[in-house]
Amino acid sequence: MAGSRAKDAKKLALILLFTPFALWITLLILLPHVGMMVLSLKEKVAPRVYEYGFDNYINFAQEPIYWNTLLRTGSVSLLVTLLALLIGFPVAYYIAKIAGNRTKGALFLLCLIPLWVSDLIRAFGWILLLRETGVISSALQASGLIDTPIEFLYNDATVIMGLVYTVVLFMIVPLVSTLDGMDNEMIEAGYNLGGNGFTVLRRIIIPYAMPGIVAGCIVVFMLSAGSYLTPILLGGKNSSWFTEQIYDQFISRYNWESGAAFGFVLLVFTSLVVWLGLKLSGQTLSSTVAKS
Amino acid sequence: MSTTNPTHDLACTALSKSFGSVQAVDNVSFDIPPGSFFSILGPSGCGKTTLMRMIAGFENPDHGDIQIKGRSVIRIPPNKRNVKMVFQHLALFPMMNVYDNIAYGLRCVGASRKEIDQKIADVLERVALPDVAKREIHQLSGGQKQRIAIARCMVLNPDVLLLDEPLGALDLKLREAMKIELKLLQHQFNTTFVYITHDQSEALVMSDNVAVMNEGRFEQIGTPQALYHHPASAFVAGFVGDSNRWTGKVIDAGNNNVRLSCDAGFDAQSHTTDTITLSRGDNATVYVRPEHIQVDTQVNADNNNQTDATNALTGHIDSLLFNGANSRVLVRDKAGELIEADVTLTGSSHDPKPGDLVRLSWRSEQALCF
16 A cells, blocks of 8 residues: 555656656647648639649759758858867866866856857847947047958858857857866876876777767757857848748748758758768767756 | 985885975885885875886975986986876776776787787786676676786886785775785796785785885885884884884883883883984883783782782672684773783683683783884
């Protein structure tokens, strides 16, 4: 009796704890996606008359500007991921291995501070700095280095910089936690056994940090490919980011069916890139993102 | 660079290192003959780890010199010194298998593939683990990891192998087995091992020579027997092996003999070493090992039946610590203090029991006064 009651209590606890998660997944992730999926397979043949078919996807494939934008988004996002890794790794290494215990916490907190300000405000901050009449242009003019104001906004470099700035944090956090778990003895053993700084980095530190590197790269790539605000505000009309195409389909053209199809194309495309990345680095999702 | 004494594998002269106001290593000098097992024994925080890290090159000494095979290594970075180290937590690389762990050092010196294969097979044979090359580190047992960590260093033919308390993480049974195994491995490789530990039994069992370290200084360097039987300082007498100790005032001294009026309320006759000069009125401490105290259960109420012992006390047995051949009694004397003494328990009815009145005696040469 007592045993079965304890079992029931355990079951109840499990159900209660699982409910919010299950609700979140079904109501906010699963249902909308199923809805989108259904929507993307519909095509308008006459006002209020729909047929099911793959026309939206075929349209996408036939229009080079669409998939060019998608490829561009993908490759720029990969570049952003690489830059975030190159910038994030030394920062994470410093926080995890070189900084003292007390500064470590403070530095980590400093890294999180940008998150307290909304994306939008931060993007406008960049605009304030970079536009033709902005802080940098005026300062350069005042110092006499340039004669006419320069427009720093609305080019690829600015978009990449803005994206790296927004996502680098999500690279640093998993890297710090993996590097933190690495015993300093391991690095010293690397030197002791005859390795120089480069060997130790390449053969010991990077392989050890690989789960963190891959986890960070996945998150950063997804965030970058799916971002909307930064490319639009900093890149303007030239940015041709794929999310902008999706937005256009939904809002400007009021073609929800096509927009839904685009959404799915993006989802499949990014998933494919992540899968490929995992395969190439010899990692699995369970050894990286879901590492206990 | 002086090349004075190539008969020593490792020689340190007047080595000092401080961190801020803390003097971690203070004017330490020693040298180790080739192929011997040398231990540095000391309580935690005595500076032994700092000393070892200086030898490995991870810390720079403030003063002094370190010579390996007669060559000063002070300005040589850690990866260029032929001193390898077995770390406290072994520091095997978890992302590599056994083969790659051992190959790491060989690849760093640019050995050919064939040479690497050959050497790894060889060293695995020597540590008696010939079949583990393809295994992952987490598939090894504690003792196997230990041996792989040693193999990873030994494959590089170091002049000196440093071991930083590598047995600390093992359970007791394995630790006992590894002590013997380490000693055998050292014999087999015939390389100088420098072993640091806070565990005196590890140091005593394995070493040819032991240095006892305290507060950054070497208190004594000697064979385990010398440290145990002829400690040079009060710290060594108290730290190496078990001792009963009594403090008191010197009432008579001379000719390496001291008579002490102990605070516990009896007079103790003890000998002392040449290096210690005690005179009348000094505070001193007398150390007596439990195995030197004879326990007699036949005590007549009034007599001190004369034996050759010069020191004697009576007391009641408080408790019996049974541990087979190493059994011990705790005797509470008149002053209420507990005295440890070794006894042989035969399992017969004559064995001492708690509550018994016993007479404890020891000869003055078996007591040491500082």
